[in-house]
Amino acid sequence: MKQFFGMSQRGNLDEALRGLHAPQFIMLFSNDGQFEKHVEELEKRFPGVPSIGCVGMSYQTQVVEKGVGIIAFSNGVRAAANVLEQVSTMPVKHIQRLEADMKAVGGSGENTVCIDFCSGNDACVLTTINTSLGKRSIPLVGGTGDQGKVSANGRVYQDAVAYGLVRNENGRVKTYKENIYHQLGNYRFIASNTDRANYILGSLNGKPAKQVYKDILHVTDEEILTRTFQNPFGKLNGNDTCIISIKEVHGNALACFRQVNDSDVLILLELGDYKAITQETIQRICADFPRRSAIFSVNCLFRYKLFSQHNYMQAYLQDMAALGCHAGLVGYGEHYNNRFVNQSMTCVVFE
Amino acid sequence: MGFFFKKQEKQAQEERSLYPMLHIAGSLKGYRQELVQKEVAALQELSLVSSSFSGVMREADLFQNKLSDLGDSFSNIDEAAGQFGQVRGDIAESVTGAQAQMVELGKISAAVQASYEEMAGTFSQLQAAVNGIQQCMGKIVSIADETNILALNASIEAARVGAAGRGFSVVAAQVKELAGEIKALAGEVSDGVSEVEQRANELSGRISSSQETLGLGVGIVSQADESFQTITSAADGASAVQSEISDVIESSQAELQIICRFFDRIKDLYQDVQKHINNASNLGTTKSAMFEDMDNMISQIQPLVRDIENHSSLKS
Numbered sequence: 001m002k003q004f005f006g007m008s009q010r011g012n013l014d015e016a017l018r019g020l021h022a023p024q025f026i027m028l029f030s031n032d033g034q035f036e037k038h039v040e041e042l043e044k045r046f047p048g049v050p051s052i053g054c055v056g057m058s059y060q061t062q063v064v065e066k067g068v069g070i071i072a073f074s075n076g077v078r079a080a081a082n083v084l085e086q087v088s089t090m091p092v093k094h095i096q097r098l099e100a101d102m103k104a105v106g107g108s109g110e111n112t113v114c115i116d117f118c119s120g121n122d123a124c125v126l127t128t129i130n131t132s133l134g135k136r137s138i139p140l141v142g143g144t145g146d147q148g149k150v151s152a153n154g155r156v157y158q159d160a161v162a163y164g165l166v167r168n169e170n171g172r173v174k175t176y177k178e179n180i181y182h183q184l185g186n187y188r189f190i191a192s193n194t195d196r197a198n199y200i201l202g203s204l205n206g207k208p209a210k211q212v213y214k215d216i217l218h219v220t221d222e223e224i225l226t227r228t229f230q231n232p233f234g235k236l237n238g239n240d241t242c243i244i245s246i247k248e249v250h251g252n253a254l255a256c257f258r259q260v261n262d263s264d265v266l267i268l269l270e271l272g273d274y275k276a277i278t279q280e281t282i283q284r285i286c287a288d289f290p291r292r293s294a295i296f297s298v299n300c301l302f303r304y305k306l307f308s309q310h311n312y313m314q315a316y317l318q319d320m321a322a323l324g325c326h327a328g329l330v331g332y333g334e335h336y337n338n339r340f341v342n343q344s345m346t347c348v349v350f351e
Numbered sequence: 352m353g354f355f356f357k358k359q360e361k362q363a364q365e366e367r368s369l370y371p372m373l374h375i376a377g378s379l380k381g382y383r384q385e386l387v388q389k390e391v392a393a394l395q396e397l398s399l400v401s402s403s404f405s406g407v408m409r410e411a412d413l414f415q416n417k418l419s420d421l422g423d424s425f426s427n428i429d430e431a432a433g434q435f436g437q438v439r440g441d442i443a444e445s446v447t448g449a450q451a452q453m454v455e456l457g458k459i460s461a462a463v464q465a466s467y468e469e470m471a472g473t474f475s476q477l478q479a480a481v482n483g484i485q486q487c488m489g490k491i492v493s494i495a496d497e498t499n500i501l502a503l504n505a506s507i508e509a510a511r512v513g514a515a516g517r518g519f520s521v522v523a524a525q526v527k528e529l530a531g532e533i534k535a536l537a538g539e540v541s542d543g544v545s546e547v548e549q550r551a552n553e554l555s556g557r558i559s560s561s562q563e564t565l566g567l568g569v570g571i572v573s574q575a576d577e578s579f580q581t582i583t584s585a586a587d588g589a590s591a592v593q594s595e596i597s598d599v600i601e602s603s604q605a606e607l608q609i610i611c612r613f614f615d616r617i618k619d620l621y622q623d624v625q626k627h628i629n630n631a632s633n634l635g636t637t638k639s640a641m642f643e644d645m646d647n648m649i650s651q652i653q654p655l656v657r658d659i660e661n662h663s664s665l666k667s
Contacts, residue, residue, distance in 0.1 A: 089654040127647035190394045196646070205395070236636035261643050263390040265636040338644070 001076035001168055001350055003294030005060040005327040009067040013038050016070045017045060023072035025079035025166050027115070027296075028053030029329055030068045032147050036156050038068055043154025050081035052152050052162035054117035054145025057330035061321050063304065063313065071296060071327045073166060073350075080105050081164040083152040084129070088121045088159050091128040098132050098163065107167035109137030113175060113348045115296065116142030117150045118161040122333055122340040123259050125161045130338035138165070139175040140338070141348045143298035143331025171351025174288060177336040178281045178345040179241060180303070181269035184231060187216060191264040193253070200253050201233075201244075201260040208252035216268060221249050229271065229306045232343055236265045243269065245302060245342035257333060257342045274307075278316060281345075285323060289349050295320070297328035297347035304330045306343075369656040376652035383649060387642050394635045401628045408621050415614045422607050429600045432593045439586045439593070446579045446586075453572050453579070460569045467562045474555055481548050488541045495534035502527030 004023065008015035011034050026049055030038040035055050042051060058069025073079065080101035084091045105112060114133055118125050122144055133140055142163075152162040166173075189212070193202025204212040210224070219227055224246060233256070234241040244266070245257040260266070285292070297320070307313040320326045328347065336346040505523030509516030 086654075086658075090651040090658065092648070092651045093655060093658065123643065124647040124650065127644045128651070130644075131648070188398060190391055190398065192391055205398075236633070237640040238633050238637045259643075261387070261639060261646065263387045263394060263635075263639045263642060265394065265632070265639060339640075 001170055001293045002074050003296070003325040003327065003350070004072040004074065005058075005070070005325070006072075007058060007060070007064045007067060007069040009064055011038075011067045013041050013045075013068055013070075016068045017042075020070065020072055021074070023049055023074050024077045025049070025073045025081070025164055026051040027071040027117075027164070027329075028068070028151065029056050029058035029064070029071075031055060031066050034068065035147070035149065035151070039151040039154060039156050042070075047154075050079045050153060050164055052081050052115070052117055052150065052164045054119075054143075054150045054162070054329070055147045056117075056143070056145050056332075057301075057304070058327065059299075059317055059330065060327040061317050063317075063330065069327075073294060076168065076170040076293075078105050078107070078167040078169055079164055081152050081162065083150070083155075083157050083160045083162045084125070085157060085160045087119065087125045087161050091121070091125045091161060092131075095128060095132055098129060098165075101163075101165050102132065102136065102138070105165045105167045107136075107138070107165075109139060110172055111169075112136075112138050112165060112167040113173045114138055114140040114142075114163055114165050115348070116140060116161050116163040116335060117145045117329075118142065118333075118335070119145060119148045119150050119157075119159055122335065126335055126338045126340050129161070129163065134338070139173070139348070140335055141175050141296065141298060141346045142335035143329055143346075144333035144335075146332060168293070168350045171291075171293065172289075173348055173350050175336065175346065175348045176281060176285065177240075177334075177339075177341070178277065178347075179243060180272055180274040180277045181232065181234065181241075181243060181343070182272045183234065183241075184268040184270040185216070187268045189266045189268075191260050191266055192262050194260045194262050194264070196259040196261055199247065199256045199259050200250055201256055201266075202253045204266065209254045210249055210252050213246075213254065213268075224249055224254070229302060229309075229343075231271075232269050233260075234267045234269045235260070236267060237339065240339070241267070241269070242339050242341040243343040258340055271306075275312065278319060282319060282323060285349055289351055291351060292324040292349055294350040295323055295326040295328075295347055296350075297326065297345055298331045298334050299328060299345045300334055300343045301330050301332055302343045303345060369660055373653055373656050376649055376656070379649050379652075380646075383642065383645055390635065390638060390642065394632070394639075397628065397632055397635060401625070401632065404621070404625060404628060408618075408625065411614065411618060411621060415611065415618070418607060418611055418614065422604060422611070425600050425604050425607065429597055429604075432596045432600070436590060436593050439590050442586045443583055446583050450576060450579050453576055457569060457572050460565055460572065464562065464565055464569070467558055467565065470558055471555070471562075474551060474558070477551060478548070478555075481544055481551065484544050485541060485548075488537050488544060491537040492534055492541070495530040495537060498530035498533070499527055502530055 004020050006016040006018060006020055011031060013034075023046055026042065026046060028038055028042055028051060030053060032055050035053070039053055042053070057066075058064045058071065060069075082097045082101055084094045084097065086093055114129065116125075116129065126140070129140065149156055149158050150160055150162040151157065152160075189204035191201055191204060191209075192206065194200060195202070201209045203209055210221070213224060213231075214220070217227060217231055225248060228246040232246060233244040235244055235258075242258075244260060247255045247257050249255070285295070304313060307316055317326075334341050334344045334346045336344070502523045505526065506520050509520030509523055512519070
């Protein structure tokens with residue numbers, strides 16, 4: 001298979017599509033002002049080709065912040081794209097679509113991946129999607145788009161998740177999640193007094209969450225928000241840690257960028273040696289896949305900001321580009337199988 | 352009649368209604384909520400168990416460190432006892448050296464004593480010689496006395512002869528004078544010899560007392576040798592004590608090793624328990640993820656049922 005990346009910093013779709021021939025699956029990353037127009041134009045250019053899209057920044061060797069980016073697969077993939085609507089309340093309503101597409105694309109977890117762009121209620125959406133994908137162990141990589149809208153097959157949807165099932169007909173696929181944080185101290189908290197709808201974390205081990213965070217890090221209320229790059233929370237799930245970013249202070253509680261549930265076990269994280277960690281991921285990918293056709297990744301907006309602050313983003317993209325054809329999306333949240341995480345990088349590698 | 356139809360319609364609506372599903376969903380939600388609360392409590396308990404057990408492990412570590420310190424102390428005692436053995440060796444060596452020197456001193460004393468004895472012999476000979484001189488001097492005095500008498504007799508004879516014997520009388524007077532001088536000289540010599548004898552006797556007394564002192568010294572040397580042997584045997588006794596101390600330490604260290612191995616096994620078991628606590632804790636974290644999944648699915652039932660009901664009522 002082959003991966004195409006085209007972009008236009010000016011938002012010119014034709015410019016972004018230059019050089020793209022016979023795509024079998026297309027992803028569109030546009031800006032808020034041009035999204036609908038780009039979706040329509042793309043469908044006209046490649047009618048019937050499965051496509052999904054969202055409002056968001058894309059990248060290959062540089063980030064396209066306000067223009068348009070296109071990532072497309074060709075030469076050896078079988079793909080299907082569709083959408084689940086009303087995701088804020090019942091993403092399961094149209095789950096049969098996904099199951100029908102799974103049947104049409106065939107494949108298994110070895111050679112097929114689901115890529116999704118969601119407009120919100122991500123955790124619920126991922127749980128729902130995974131009830132179907134899990135039957136065939138098909139992995140998922142995706143992210144949250146901006147402005148609460150996504151596109152699938154030439155149509156724009158509000159309150160929906162657009163998904164594409166992509167089967168690599170010439171090799172394996174594998175998904176990865178990269179966490180550049182590690183545990184701070186030996187703190188272990190049991191969350192309670194949570195409000196899952198508003199992503200509120202009320203108490204940690206029975207004490208007000210804000211005070212616990214402040215006491216450990218010796219910060220003021222105002223400084224809490226500045227520490228989320230450095231010290232987010234981690235939600236433990238077996239041996240896995242899902243990062244939870246702090247959004248704002250909410251009375252004595254903390255509002256997060258992801259839902260927290262009563263009985264969630266949380267730890268406090270601190271930024272690790274991100275350069276070394278990204279190199280480890282690259283080496284792991286190289287070890288798993290000596291020959292790589294394509295790599296699609298979703299990098300958190302916070303990671304983009306953090307790397308940019310440290311003048312590392314460009315070097316990071318160059319390092320990832322050394323893997324081969326790498327491109328991706330800057331997301332507002334990242335999806336990895338059935339888990340919704342923050343401040344992470346998830347990616348799928350095609351052999 | 353109208354009432355009957357209304358009743359039938361209501362019954363039909365009830366049959367079409369998905370309320371029982373909502374009821375089940377509500378109940379499931381309630382159960383889930385309760386389950387989550389119990390899970391929070393269970394996790395908190397598990398956290399307390401883990402924390403308490405960490406305390407137990409810390410205390411066990413401390414105790415093991417103390418045991419290790421005790422082992423070090425035993426080693427130090429053994430080392431000190433070893434140093435004591437070294438000191439004992441040094442004493443034995445010094446005693447042996449001193450003993451050799453004492454033997455040498457004994458030999459020298461014996462040689463001195465032999466010299467004293469030779470000196471005593473020489474002194475006897477000297478005394479015999481002095482006696483000989485005194486005897487000779489007595490004879491000389493006797494001869495001088497006889498000479499004096501002879502001179503006196505000669506003077507008397509000369510006087511009787513008259514003038515012819517006047518010259519002889521002079522000679523006799525001179526002989527008498529000479530005999531007197533010889534007697535006086537013999538007396539002086541006799542005094543000198545007596546002085547020599549007195550001094551010689553004094554010397555003899557000194558030599559005797561020196562010999563006695565030397566004899567005492569030789570005795571002391573013999574006693575010192577005995578003392579050295581006593582010291583050596585005492586040091587050997589101390590060596591046996593040191594050996595016993597080492598044996599006791601060795602046996603204590605062996606016991607300590609057994610206790611340490613026991614603690615190692617306890618520690619392994621503690622770590623095993625800690626591992627299981629962690630596993631239980633990890634399972635708890637996966638459960639919370641499943642609760643989230645359950646909640647995510649259950650929360651969709653209500654809107655879905657409402658949606659289906661709305662569609663049904665629109666169709667009818």
